[in-house]
Amino acid sequence: MGRGEGVLRRRFNLTTPSLLGLPLAWLGVFFLLPIAFVALYSFDVYTLYPGAHGFTLAGWRATFHEPIYLRLFWKSVKMSLTVSAIIVLLAYPLAYYLALSGTKRKYILLLLLIAPFLTSYLLRVLAWKVILGDQGVINTFLFWTGVRSPGHPLSQLLYSRFAVMLVLGYIWLPFVALPIFVSLESLDRSLLEAASDLGASRLQAFRRVTLPLSLPGIFAAFLFVFIPTLGEFVTPSLVGGASGYMYGNQIVDLFGTGFPDWETGSVLALFLLVVVAVLTIVFSRFLQPRQVASG
Amino acid sequence: MDVALSKNGARVLRAFFVLVVVFLYAPIVILLIFSFNKSQVPAFPLSGFTFQWYRDFFENSDLRGALETSAIVASLTSVGAVLLGILASIALTRRQFRAKPLVSALLLSPLVIPYVVFGISLLLLFHTLGIGNGIPTVFIGHTVITLPYTILVLVPRLEQLDIALEEAAFDLGAGRLRTFLLITLPLILPAILSAFLIAFTTSFDEYAVASFVIGTRVTFPIYLYSALRFPSELPQVIAVAVVVLVVSLIVIVGAEVGRRVAERRFAD
Amino acid sequence: MDTEERRAERRIDRQTLLKWAAAAGGAGVVAGPSGVADAMRALSAAESGRLQVLDWAGYGNDGGQAMFAQYVKAHPNNKPQFTYMTNEADALAKIHAGLKPDLFRPYVGWVKYFATSGLVQPWDTSKISNFKHLNPFMVKAGQYNGKQYGIPEDWGFDAILYRSDTVKPKAKSWGLLYDERYKGKIAWFDDPVENFTIAGLLFGFPDPWNQTDAQLAQSQKFLISKKHLVRTIWASETELDQQFASGDVWIALAWPNDWVQMKAKKLPVVYMHPAVKKQRPIAWVGMFMLLNGTPRPDLAHAYVDAWSSKASAKWLEDNYGYGHANTQARPSSSDLLRVLDLSNPKAVTLPNAYLDRDVPRRALYAKMWEEVKAS
Numbered sequence: 001m002g003r004g005e006g007v008l009r010r011r012f013n014l015t016t017p018s019l020l021g022l023p024l025a026w027l028g029v030f031f032l033l034p035i036a037f038v039a040l041y042s043f044d045v046y047t048l049y050p051g052a053h054g055f056t057l058a059g060w061r062a063t064f065h066e067p068i069y070l071r072l073f074w075k076s077v078k079m080s081l082t083v084s085a086i087i088v089l090l091a092y093p094l095a096y097y098l099a100l101s102g103t104k105r106k107y108i109l110l111l112l113l114i115a116p117f118l119t120s121y122l123l124r125v126l127a128w129k130v131i132l133g134d135q136g137v138i139n140t141f142l143f144w145t146g147v148r149s150p151g152h153p154l155s156q157l158l159y160s161r162f163a164v165m166l167v168l169g170y171i172w173l174p175f176v177a178l179p180i181f182v183s184l185e186s187l188d189r190s191l192l193e194a195a196s197d198l199g200a201s202r203l204q205a206f207r208r209v210t211l212p213l214s215l216p217g218i219f220a221a222f223l224f225v226f227i228p229t230l231g232e233f234v235t236p237s238l239v240g241g242a243s244g245y246m247y248g249n250q251i252v253d254l255f256g257t258g259f260p261d262w263e264t265g266s267v268l269a270l271f272l273l274v275v276v277a278v279l280t281i282v283f284s285r286f287l288q289p290r291q292v293a294s295g
Numbered sequence: 296m297d298v299a300l301s302k303n304g305a306r307v308l309r310a311f312f313v314l315v316v317v318f319l320y321a322p323i324v325i326l327l328i329f330s331f332n333k334s335q336v337p338a339f340p341l342s343g344f345t346f347q348w349y350r351d352f353f354e355n356s357d358l359r360g361a362l363e364t365s366a367i368v369a370s371l372t373s374v375g376a377v378l379l380g381i382l383a384s385i386a387l388t389r390r391q392f393r394a395k396p397l398v399s400a401l402l403l404s405p406l407v408i409p410y411v412v413f414g415i416s417l418l419l420l421f422h423t424l425g426i427g428n429g430i431p432t433v434f435i436g437h438t439v440i441t442l443p444y445t446i447l448v449l450v451p452r453l454e455q456l457d458i459a460l461e462e463a464a465f466d467l468g469a470g471r472l473r474t475f476l477l478i479t480l481p482l483i484l485p486a487i488l489s490a491f492l493i494a495f496t497t498s499f500d501e502y503a504v505a506s507f508v509i510g511t512r513v514t515f516p517i518y519l520y521s522a523l524r525f526p527s528e529l530p531q532v533i534a535v536a537v538v539v540l541v542v543s544l545i546v547i548v549g550a551e552v553g554r555r556v557a558e559r560r561f562a563d
Numbered sequence: 564m565d566t567e568e569r570r571a572e573r574r575i576d577r578q579t580l581l582k583w584a585a586a587a588g589g590a591g592v593v594a595g596p597s598g599v600a601d602a603m604r605a606l607s608a609a610e611s612g613r614l615q616v617l618d619w620a621g622y623g624n625d626g627g628q629a630m631f632a633q634y635v636k637a638h639p640n641n642k643p644q645f646t647y648m649t650n651e652a653d654a655l656a657k658i659h660a661g662l663k664p665d666l667f668r669p670y671v672g673w674v675k676y677f678a679t680s681g682l683v684q685p686w687d688t689s690k691i692s693n694f695k696h697l698n699p700f701m702v703k704a705g706q707y708n709g710k711q712y713g714i715p716e717d718w719g720f721d722a723i724l725y726r727s728d729t730v731k732p733k734a735k736s737w738g739l740l741y742d743e744r745y746k747g748k749i750a751w752f753d754d755p756v757e758n759f760t761i762a763g764l765l766f767g768f769p770d771p772w773n774q775t776d777a778q779l780a781q782s783q784k785f786l787i788s789k790k791h792l793v794r795t796i797w798a799s800e801t802e803l804d805q806q807f808a809s810g811d812v813w814i815a816l817a818w819p820n821d822w823v824q825m826k827a828k829k830l831p832v833v834y835m836h837p838a839v840k841k842q843r844p845i846a847w848v849g850m851f852m853l854l855n856g857t858p859r860p861d862l863a864h865a866y867v868d869a870w871s872s873k874a875s876a877k878w879l880e881d882n883y884g885y886g887h888a889n890t891q892a893r894p895s896s897s898d899l900l901r902v903l904d905l906s907n908p909k910a911v912t913l914p915n916a917y918l919d920r921d922v923p924r925r926a927l928y929a930k931m932w933e934e935v936k937a938s
Contacts, residue, residue, distance in 0.1 A: 015471065023379040023402065023442065031405060031439050041419055049659055072937040094315055097308035109312070111551055116319050119543040120500045122519045123536040127322035129299035130329065130337045130533070137325055137337060144340050145805055159794050159811060174319060176421065181480035192298040199783040202301060210299070231409025234502055238523060240753070242793040242936075248411045250937050255415055255507075260652055261930065266419070269412045280407045284400075291367030336809070425661065511646065 009228050035273065042266035047233050059263040069250065069268060076247035077228055079165055084226040087169045088218060091177040095217075098177075099184035100210075110181060117174035128167045132158035132239065159241025172225040179224060183217025184210070223283055227276055247272065307381075323540050330534040337533065348534035355531060361518035368430055368514060372437040373494035379438065380490055385475070387446070388453040401554030403443045413440070414507035421508060428510030436504040441494035448493060452486035452558075464486050483556040494548050497545060514541075611861040613644040614866055617654055617667035619798070620647050621883070629878040634869035641862050652929075658682060658854075665857040666866065671704050671848040672756065672772075675921035678707035683852045685710035685875035690864040693871035697888040700912050705850045713850025714867050715888040717879055718911055721757060722844035723835040724807070724825070735835055736842040737765050739814055741789040746916065750806060750815035753798040755932030756922050757816065760845065762786055764917070772922050779924075783931045787938045796936065807832075819902050820884025826898060834902050846911035847919045848888070886910075 040046050042060065047053045063069055094113065098106045116124065132135040139153040148154065157163060187210060195205040233248030240246065247268070254265030300308065333343035336485055383402050387395065405413070417436050421428060456479065464474045480487075502516035509517060522532045614634075617853075621627055623645030628635075635642055646662060648654040651669040658664070669677060677683045688694045688711050692700075697715055705713030723739050725732065730748075732739045740749060740761065751758060756772070761780035763771025774782065794812055797803040804824050806812040822834035836844060851867045853860065869875060876892030879885055886903045894900055904910040912918050922928060 016386055016390045016392050019382045020398065023383040023437060024398070025670060026379055027401060027405070027439065027442070027451070030417070030435050031413075032419075034420040035408075035415070037419040037423060038412065038416045046419075046423055049654060057833060066934065068934045068937050070415055090315065093311055096299075097305070097312050101305045101308065102300075107555075110318060111548060113312075113319070114367075115544050116323065118547050120516070120519075120536070121502070121538045122502055122516050122523075123326075123540055124322065126519070126523055126532065126536055127326050130529075131322060131325060135336065136809070137329075138321070140340070153810070155811075159806075170319070170322070173315070189298070196298045202298065205298060227407055228409065231411045233411050234520075238520075241795040245796075245936055248409065250933065251411050251415065253320050253936065255418065256649065256653075260656055261926075261933070262419070264930070264933070265415065270411055271417050273412045276407055276409060 030242050038266045038270050038273070041262050042270050046261060048260060048262040052244065056284055059267050063264050063267045069247075072245075072250055073271070074246045076232075079161065079168075079246065080226050080229040083165045083168045083172070083229055087173045087176050087225060088180075088222050091173060091221060092180055092214075092218065095177045095180035095184055096210075097215045099181050099187070110177075113177055114174045117171070122169060122234070124171060125167055125235055127157065128163070128170065129239055132163055134158070134165075139141075158239055159244065161240070161244045163239040163241075164232075164236050164244040164246070167239055168229050168232065171235070172229070176225050179220040180214060180217040183214045183220075219283060223279070227279065232273055298447070323537075326533050326540070330530070330537045332530075335530055337529070348530040349407050349538075352531040352534045352538075357513070358518060358531070358535065361513045361515045364430065364512055365515035368433050368437060368505075369495045369498040371430075371434045372441060372498040373491045374487045375434065375438040376441040376445045376494040377487060377490050379442055380449055381487070383442070384446050384449035384453055385479075388450055389458075400466060402446055405439050410440075410501075410503035414504040417504065418507045428508045429512055432508040432510070433505050433514065437494075437498040437501060438509055440501065441497050444493045444497060445490040448490040449483065449486050452483050456482055485554045489550065489554050496547070565899040569758035578579045597897070610641070610862050611644045612641065612859065614638075614641050614666075614859055614862045615646070615664045616866070617641045617646050617648055617657065617662065617666065617762060617782050620649075622668070623647065629882070630875045631866055631869045633872055633874070634866045637869075638862060638865060641859070643866065659696045663857075664854055665859045666851055666853050666863045668716070668849050668851050669713075670919065671701075671715075671850055672854075672922055674705055674713045674850055674920040675707055676925075677852055678712040679709075682855055683712055684855045684857075684860075685712050686714055686851075686853055686867070687860075687864065688714075690861065691868045691871060693868055693873075693889060696873070696891050697871060698890050698908055698911075700880050700909055701848050703917060704848055704911075713852050714871065715850055715887040716847065716870055717883070717887060718848040719819050719885045720836065720844040720911075720916060721752070721816055721818065724822055725833055725835070725915050726807075726831060727833045730813050732835075734842075737761050739835070740816060741765075741785075741792065742814070743792065745814055746792045747794050748811075748813040749772055749793050750795045750797050750803060750812040751793050752816040753796045753936075756919075756925065757845070758932060758935070759783075760917075761816070772920050773924065779927065779931055783935060786935045790853040790935060818884070819886070819899065822902055823884045823896060823899055836902055836904070843914075844916050845919060846916035848911060880905075 012042050037046070041048075044053045044056045045058055097103070098113075103109065129136075133139065134153040134155055134157075136158065138157065139148070142148040143150045144153065191209050191213075192205050195209050196202075200208065231248045232246055233252050233253075236244045236246045236249050237252075240249075251265050251268050251272070254261045254268065312472075328341070329337040330348055331344050331346070332341050333345045333347075334341075387402075389398055392398075413436070417432065418428075420426075421432055426432065460482075461474050461478055464478050465471075469477065500516060502520055505514050506517055506520070519532060519535075522528045576878030616623065618627075622630060623643070625645075631643060646657065646664065648657065648667065650672045654667050654669060658667075691714065694714070700714035701718060702711070705711060705715050723737070725739060730739075730745060732742070739745075740751065742749070759774065759779065759782050760771040762785050763774055763778065766778075766781065766785075768774055768778050769879060788891065795802075795806055797806065797815070800818065800821060801906055803812070803815055803817060804821060807817075807821070807825055808828050808830065817834070819834065822832060825832040835842075851870065856865060873888055873889055873891045876887030876889035877894065880889045880892060880899060880903075881896070884899060886905060890908060893905065900906070907915065909915060
């Protein structure tokens with residue numbers, strides 16, 4: 001099998017531009033340009049209502065003058081970090097089992113694991129809304145079996161920070177197993193065998209060989225869930241209540257409900273984007289596309 | 296003797312795996328159970344078996360309209376994203392150029408943008424340019440989001456192909472386009488179909504970006520989201536949920552299995 | 564928008580200005596000629612086309628047909644076409660963005676704002692046959708500078724709804740929304756003005772709708788300190804109904820219809836409709852307003868007339884649980900009659916309730932509310 005990285009040696013170099021022209025133009029107009037607009041709105045170059053405008057940092061200064069939005073951001077960061085850490089920890093043994101236990105049906109099992117992630121996001125959140133309420137499935141089951149008396153449900157299951165983190169974890173767990181699986185699968189077994197020959201126990205081999213070599217996969221998995229959940233707003237709005245309110249909700253509110261404040265909303269959105277971009281660039285070596293090869 | 300796992304270790308991990316899979320599918324099963332439950336409110340104890348919610352949902356024209364709109368958007372999106380993806384993937388795998396890392400980063404960057412930021416950015420773009428929101432604007436947003444996925448599916452497959460085949464056709468005088476259409480395309484067809492499917496399902500299910508730029512029309516996720524706040528419609532929504540979830544599970548598993556079978560058959 | 568901002572530098576983006584001018588047809592120098600042209604074109608042609616209505620969800624062809632059935636019967640060629648607003652600020656944004664409704668329906672607190680914005684024009688009440696049946700206090704609330712800018716339609720209260728079996732309030736007071744004993748069982752309403760005015764009422768400020776910086780800061784501090792008691796901040800009524808019915812929430816700021824809904828579900832609930840000392844409910848009234856430069860003013864009047872009829876009023880009361888300004892109408896539910904105090908024409912004003920009013924510093928209230936939500 002030849003590697004496809006070769007060049008179809010040809011005369012005119014028009015092919016590359018003509019191939020890339022359309023996709024890049026599409027992204028330029030519909031991805032980069034909109035982001036530029038967010039920046040422009042945040043700097044008051046454009047405004048929602050007619051009125052004074054012109055480049056100014058006033059919006060940025062006003063938004064971050066009080067620590068309130070930064071504190072909300074930090075709250076979201078903490079929630080995302082917690083969720084990401086937990087599900088990476090949970091996903092690792094799953095991926096390990098699939099990759100290294102020698103089971104014959106590993107791809108089918110992997111698919112079984114990943115499939116829920118590829119179905120509807122909202123519907124899976126809905127399922128939890130149905131399950132967690134004070135009169136939801138869990139609580140009424142507890143009443144029915146007599147474990148708890150009606151009137152004393154397990155409150156705070158729904159409309160809480162816990163609910164948000166539980167649901168986010170549930171949503172992302174399947175997806176997170178994938179990069180870890182890929183990096184464990186490409187592990188060179190002979191290294192482990194060598195370690196064993198040299199007298200290492202399985203645990204030692206794991207700690208000294210497997211774990212370090214699968215670190216890129218772990219990092220990738222972590223980032224793949226951390227970055228999207230930072231900006232989450234759908235799950236918090238459905239199951240978060242007042243205490244599960246996250247940074248993403250704030251941005252949405254500033255563009256929608258109440259009194260739209262596009263300037264502040266754009267400032268917050270751009271801030272989030274910058275943080276995400278920095279994270280991505282710094283950790284980009286762990287986000288190799290190869291590690292997300294399909295299937 | 297397994298160097299990675301002891302027998303007991305394997306057993307523990309297998310049990311853990313089973314537990315997690317049960318946890319993952321349990322809510323779906325619960326929805327399934329309650330979709331047949333007679334009561335308006337999903338709660339224990341169960342109140343009896345009924346098909347009513349499924350019937351109601353079939354007769355719900357708003358819901359059907361939403362499903363239709365989503366299907367239209369998803370179809371357009373998958374066509375657009377796959378076309379753009381093919382162009383980009385060929386460039387990435389068959390051409391050499393200096394800016395490749397940068398270009399590939401740009402092409403994949405929609406993967407990391409938080410949807411709330413992207414949704415807002417499109418809202419601002421269309422508002423400032425005076426473009427009305429509706430199906431075209433959602434189509435645009437969704438193609439941007441799904442383009443990286445199509446590239447991620449197509450690039451590995453293109454790399455897998457033996458380039459000797461293409462070069463042979465070339466040397467025999469076939470133009471670049473003919474080479475692509477007659478040689479490459481058939482070989483990557485399973486991957487293209489995969490890409491279609493991924494783009495379709497992603498677009499069909501996408502709520503965040505659509506909610507910003509859909510205007511007054513309603514896609515299925517948007518309908519769902521607002522229905523989640525209408526308790527009287529909840530049982531119907533559950534019925535829909537079950538149908539969609541089960542169908543998509545079958546489709547995904549079927550497609551993946553099919554793709555592997557097809558690729559193996561195409562293999563040299 | 565804040566008066567400060569309106570007085571500010573007018574380096575207006577030309578494109579936005581032209582759009583605004585097209586919609587308003589009357590503001591600013593550039594808008595002048597095109598606004599007049601619009602009006603003249605409208606006069607010369609018979610009113611045609613579908614009536615463009617900007618209204619809240621539930622009042623269009625998505626369930627509210629009974630409200631304008633009379634109009635549709637009389638004007639079958641000019642059936643209403645609906646765009647939906649999620650709130651007044653959303654309506655404002657849509658209009659600025661170029662939407663050209665003929666009429667829309669903000670609430671009483673926005674009458675002065677829109678009246679002074681140049682976006683709306685006063686109604687000719689002689690063209691509205693049902694006008695004489697409308698509650699005079701509400702009618703007055705729709706006036707500005709002696710002109711009738713708003714035609715009152717639906718109305719109701721904001722008051723506390725609570726479960727009588729699990730909640731024992733210390734007093735019939737707004738304080739119940741901040742009662743430490745019921746942590747995790749309280750729902751607030753997602754609206755900046757409501758929450759700050761309630762805090763203002765609690766503190767006894769002279770004008771909770773126009774608080775000073777210091778008062779706003781105090782209100783905000785208070786709200787932030789009490790936020791940990793709140794389970795949800797509801798934005799849509801059905802959301803609240805669901806949370807109440809499922810027992811996730813016991814105490815909420817709610818509308819009379821929510822009380823009716825919960826009673827229908829056989830829940831033991833009490834709607835705090837106090838006329839006790841200072842803790843009165845807040846009252847609101849929906850007002851139809853006529854856009855400036857509309858090509859279909861007569862049709863708009865006819866539409867409003869249909870809305871103001873006794874039949875529509877009764878339908879509204881029976882189905883949506885709101886009061887209607889038409890004093891002849893009576894709902895079928897005696898519960899609703901009681902909780903709305905419908906036999907009292909002064910139900911929405913002092914001494915019975917605080918009628919919602921113009922909030923000059925609305926943008927600031929909004930900003931501070933966002934900060935409360937973020938805390």
